[in-house]
């Protein structure tokens with residue numbers, strides 16, 4: 106049976122969950138404190154760039170299954186199931202800032218008076234769901250509710266596809282009733298035989314951190330292998346391909362680059378160290394990953410300096426600001442660290458990104474960085490190009506035209522998206538990653 110669901114937080118995760126759960130036939134209210142966001146969403150206009158989301162948004166609003174509001178109290182009262190999908194950003198010390206979750210939990214406690222299932226989709230440290238349960242009980246005096254940990258694994262840029270075709274659904278729960286509710290909500294996924302992992306709450310919470318940290322480790326490992334391959338005249342693409350043929354390894358997440366970024370891996374790896382330390386468990390592998398990843402980002406700038414002699418007074422075109430292709434999300438993007446180092450060294454930066462410019466401006470407003478809608482305007486008169494994101498437009502960059510626009514002839518391709526031989530033949534100095 107379909108359920109009345111409220112999703113709190115309509116960011117990258119909450120919005121996708123809201124439209125997806127509505128599309129499964131549930132009746133959905135999406136809540137956010139950001140009034141502009143809510144007004145825009147109620148008009149059927151997506152507030153993030155995510156391929157495919159607009160169509161689902163319009164379709165479900167039109168079908169009367171989906172609406173958005175800032176009225177959290179009523180949205181809590183009317184829901185049978187509440188999904189918490191607010192942000193859990195890092196604090197300066199790497200620990201998790203749970204203030205958005207805390208504020209939502211207080212609102213739930215103030216408005217609960219009949220049975221509800223409270224589901225946490227936000228990535229939260231181990232013990233948070235139990236804390237949510239105790240806090241609601243203490244503040245409301247009400248006990249007839251269940252908590253569920255249902256961590257999210259979507260990839261930005263492929264989030265809609267991932268919602269409808271998940272590799273697995275993880276559900277940490279305590280009661281049969283909560284299990285029945287979650288089974289109902291996700292019933293549509295039975296058609297594609299999605300595996301469900303039913304476990305206790307702590308296990309579900311840790312599955313999320315363990316998965317993200319493992320992927321961050323895999324990326325960091327291949328980046329170090331790429332650096333080694335470069336030093337010994339080997340080709341990282343052949344190495345990754347051959348490694349990936351081993352069924353135990355799998356070819357995914359073996360692409361070298363400028364270091365992992367985004368709103369999840371950097372914060373979740375740091376949080377896992379705090380979680381481990383809080384119970385006296387050594388997290389030295391995770392520590393090493395974070396350190397190597399930081400170094401990888403700065404290595405890109407060091408290489409640029411090596412080829413240009415000095416960075417002072419140089420004009421650099423930065424192609425790609427988003428932390429990966431097909432998203433406008435620039436949170437913890439390697440481009441941020443690269444810009445920081447280039448500015449420190451006295452370079453001027455001309456930046457382009459198909460979708461990420463507006464978000465990047467919040468970190469580096471013009472004129473600290475100059476932004477261009479057309480990549481050839483960004484390339485015009487520069488000494489070097491650094492490609493930071495694997496957008497298809499850069500893969501298919503008109504290099505002959507680029508050559509005419511540039512003052513220099515260096516291309517640093519931190520994603521190996523260009524054909525190195527062809528680029529060199531056209532007279533560029535080409536520097537990729539992990540191949541000479």
Ligand SMILES: NC(=O)c1ccc[n+]([C@@H]2O[C@H](COP(=O)([O-])OP(=O)(O)OC[C@H]3O[C@@H](n4cnc5c(N)ncnc54)[C@H](O)[C@@H]3O)[C@@H](O)[C@H]2O)c1
Pocket residue numbers: 113114115116117118119136137138139142177190191192193205208209226227228229257258259260261368369
């Ligand atoms: N972005 C991803 O790829 C991804 C993937 C898996 C898990 N996660 C996790 O999901 C959670 C959400 O991430 P996100 O990227 O969607 O964050 P986000 O910052 O894009 O969205 C959070 C939203 O919550 C809203 N919000 C904050 N406080 C609120 C309140 N009191 N009431 C109502 N709305 C409130 C904000 O206005 C914002 O729209 C995080 O814990 C994150 O770690 C993210």
